[in-house]
Amino acid sequence: MRLGTRGSPLALAQARMTVEALRARFGWARDAIETVVVQTSGDRIQDRALAEIGGKALWTKELDRALAAGEIDFAVHSMKDVETVRPDAIRIAAMLPRADVRDKLIGTESFAALPADPVVGTSSPRRAAQVRRLRPDARIILFRGNVATRLGKLAAGEAHATLLAAAGLDRLERSEVGAIIPLDTMLPAPSQGAVGIETLSGNAAMLDLLGAINDADTFDCVMAERGVLRGLGGTCHSPIAALGVLDGSAIHLRAEILSADGQETVAGEARIARGDMEAAEALGRVLLDRASPALRALFEA
Numbered sequence: 001m002r003l004g005t006r007g008s009p010l011a012l013a014q015a016r017m018t019v020e021a022l023r024a025r026f027g028w029a030r031d032a033i034e035t036v037v038v039q040t041s042g043d044r045i046q047d048r049a050l051a052e053i054g055g056k057a058l059w060t061k062e063l064d065r066a067l068a069a070g071e072i073d074f075a076v077h078s079m080k081d082v083e084t085v086r087p088d089a090i091r092i093a094a095m096l097p098r099a100d101v102r103d104k105l106i107g108t109e110s111f112a113a114l115p116a117d118p119v120v121g122t123s124s125p126r127r128a129a130q131v132r133r134l135r136p137d138a139r140i141i142l143f144r145g146n147v148a149t150r151l152g153k154l155a156a157g158e159a160h161a162t163l164l165a166a167a168g169l170d171r172l173e174r175s176e177v178g179a180i181i182p183l184d185t186m187l188p189a190p191s192q193g194a195v196g197i198e199t200l201s202g203n204a205a206m207l208d209l210l211g212a213i214n215d216a217d218t219f220d221c222v223m224a225e226r227g228v229l230r231g232l233g234g235t236c237h238s239p240i241a242a243l244g245v246l247d248g249s250a251i252h253l254r255a256e257i258l259s260a261d262g263q264e265t266v267a268g269e270a271r272i273a274r275g276d277m278e279a280a281e282a283l284g285r286v287l288l289d290r291a292s293p294a295l296r297a298l299f300e301a
């Protein structure tokens with residue numbers, strides 16, 4: 001069997017986790033799964049923000065093509081990088097148990113400890129807006145590249161601070177880096193901390209195998225967060241945060257949208273039934289209804 005993945009250290013770590021989950025479940029030998037590295041446009045293009053050059057499809061389209069061509073049997077992704085609307089031919093078949101969903105602040109102990117007019121490196125519109133909400137004097141510069149590249153830019157003095165997902169640092173065994181930002185300070189990106197596995201919708205055998213390692217709690221919460229994105233208009237590149245957490249038999253879903261400068265935030269929450277995509281999308285629409293015309297316009301582009 002062939003597993004397709006991007007070649008970044010984080011992607012490879014997530015591919016290894018997926019192989020180990022399948023091997024543990026089915027007792028397969030080490031060589032039962034071959035890892036095929038596929039370079040994506042997102043890996044190639046490093047000097048521009050993703051939103052400028054076509055968005056998250058840049059992380060998926062080459063792996064989608066490899067699936068369709070039969071070059072790989074399944075593909076592993078950070079769910080955060082998987083666009084909201086996927087082709088009908090491709091199915092999110094499983095998710096691994098979710099890791100820490102929070103962001104970390106790196107280079108300083110806290111936002112308050114930053115100097116006046118701090119320079120903060122990030123390529124995420126969400127993190128940029130959330131930083132500027134806390135520190136309106138911050139200047140945001142573009143930080144792209146893999147985790148090690150970004151830490152290198154920080155070490156080289158290009159910025160006072162940067163932000164990274166705790167999950168990525170943990171998977172790269174760099175857990176000592178940075179300080180956890182509490183959820184009340186910074187709500188994470190939809191799907192942050194979740195690894196997803198996709199295969200062709202028509203591949204019933206593969207869907208069965210992957211279903212056996214699916215973590216249903218993660219799957220339902222992440223799908224709810226993706227529902228919020230759909231309610232907000234699907235393919236937008238605007239600052240959006242969302243987090244679903246199990247609450248008894250239901251999901252407590254929180255979400256917010258922000259203006260680019262962080263000066264306007266519309267936040268909302270709902271308790272929804274697991275699998276109720278309609279309710280998740282409705283939360284996205286409620287946020288839009290409550291936004292100023294200027295903020296709403298960001299989502300209509």
Ligand SMILES: NCc1[nH]cc(CCC(=O)O)c1CC(=O)O
Pocket residue numbers: 078079080081163164165166167168191192193194195
């Ligand atoms: N956009 C890059 C990306 N995609 C997933 C992760 C981290 C792992 C995760 O959230 O599951 C990262 C790096 C980061 O945001 O720090």
